Amino acid sequence: MPRRRRHSPDTVARMRQELLGWYHRNKRDLPWRRTTDPYAIWVSEIMLQQTRVAAVIDRYTAFLQYFPDIQSLAKAHEQDVLALWSGLGYYRRARMLHKAAQSVVSDHNGVMPTTAEGLRSLPGIGSYTAAAIASIAHNEPIAVIDGNVERVLSRIQGWHSHDTISEAAVRRKVDDFAQTLIDPRHPGDYNQAIMELGATICTPRNPQCLVCPWARECHTLGEHRTPKRAAMTTREIACALITRETESRTEILLEQRAAAxxxxxxxxxxxxxxLTKSLKTAHVFTVRHAIMQVNYIVHVYSLPTESISSSAARCNWISADRASSMALTGLARKILTKAHVIPSRSRHQLPHPPSRE
DNA sequence: GATTCGTGGTC
DNA sequence: TGACCAAGAAT
Incomplete structure (x- = not known):
């Protein structure tokens, strides 16, 4: 027996119109909405994975400035790609984007696949990103399912997993509903519109139902159940801030993390x-830095070079000027900024171009 | 299906 | 103020 249809074709048509109308009146002016270049859309979608729009905007602009097309990215050194990703997190995204660009050049004659199915075969492009690029850059009518879409559609229908309905089953229902709702005439705008609704109106906490274009269709007006997260643990660590002065510049001792x-x-x-060998007299300052489930308390010590023993194989003297444009971890960037070894990144100052000798 | 991967803003 | 979390993908 077929499942009862919750939305008639008329209702679906009205919902499309309500959403697209709202979107055109309220959409944010974002740099990746000013281009139709599939490569630029691709870069934006990879950066936006699990990362806030505000954190991406300047990094997107800088990345495209230094790697304006697939060819330039494909022939880049991985260290330079990582340098432009420094501080964004989830660095595997950068390495896979780089490898995918090389794959497009070597295996696809330099031209990106244009369908979601074709895009899906590239490293780092999963179901969401494939659908996003194909719909936005090539008008393929395929629905994106991200955290926003899942929350918005679940709230509208009052769907949530429980004893007899698994999370996977809810997800399948969301998939079906999303593909039913998508406007085949404006798939890219529709997909961006429903994500924009989730990001700005139908937010996880305190949804703004009073101004939601879909409030009339919504069964729950903001209900949403989220699983509890694992508790954060705290760990205390220490690191060495070791600088030296040459005739013309300051140098800092940095260590490269192993490739493995x-x-x-x-x-x-x-x-x-x-931590136990650190000297109280050499203590510079302490910073807190959360990585995943661990809250690090990092003690920074100013030490003489000799205190770095046999494990210093991966250490190099780096000029302070060059350090700021290298592939630093977010923590390293935070410490070097606080110690005034490198300048803080102002909002309008793009990361330096990768420099190599 | 459950884990893992980073970071900084938000309330 | 610290828990929460953001346009996921790979394994």
Whole structure:
């Protein structure tokens, strides 16, 4: 027996009109909405994965300035790609984007696949990103399902997992509903519109139902259940701030994380030292830095070079000027900024172009 | 299906 | 103020 249809074709048509009308009146002016270049759309979608719009805007602009097309990205050094990603997090995204660009050049004659199915075969492009690029850049009528879409549609229908309905089953219902709702004439705008609604109106907390274009269709007006998260743990660590002066410049000792490391491989950070061996007299300051489920309390010590022993194989003297444009971890960037070794990034100052010798 | 991967803004 | 979380993908 077929499931009861909750929305007639008329209702679907009205919802499309309500959403697209709201979007055209309220959409934010974002840099990736000013282009139709599939490569630029791609870069924006990778950066936006699990990352807020506000954090992406300047990084997107800088990335496209230094890698304006697939060819320039494909021939870049990975360290320079990571340098432009420094501080954004989830660095695997940058490495996969780089590898995917090389794959497009070597295996696809330099031309990106144009369908969601084709895009899906590139590293770093999953179902969401494939649908986003195909719909926005090529008008393919395929619905995106991200955290926003899942929340918006679940709230409208009052869907949530419980004893007899698994999360996967809810997800399948959301998929079906999303694909029913998408406007086949304006798939890119429709997909961006429903995400924009989730990001600005139908937010996780305190949804603005009074101004929501879909309030009339919504069964719950903002109800949403989220699973509890694992508690954060706290860990105390220490690192060494070691500088030296040459005739013309300040240099800082930095250590490159091993390529085999599962976390942030290849990125640069301050040499770590044992907490117990740190000297109180050499203490500079303490910073807090949360990475995933761990809240780090980081003690920074100013130490002589000799205190870095046998494990210093990956250490290099780096000029302060160059350090700021390298692939630093977010923590290293935070410490070097606080210690005034490198300048803080102003909002309008783009990251320096990758420099290599 | 559950884990893992970063970071900084928000309330 | 610290928990929450943001346009996911890979394994």
């Amino acid at each position: 490391n599962t976390v942030m491989p290849g990125l640069w950070e301050l040499p770590s030292i044992e």
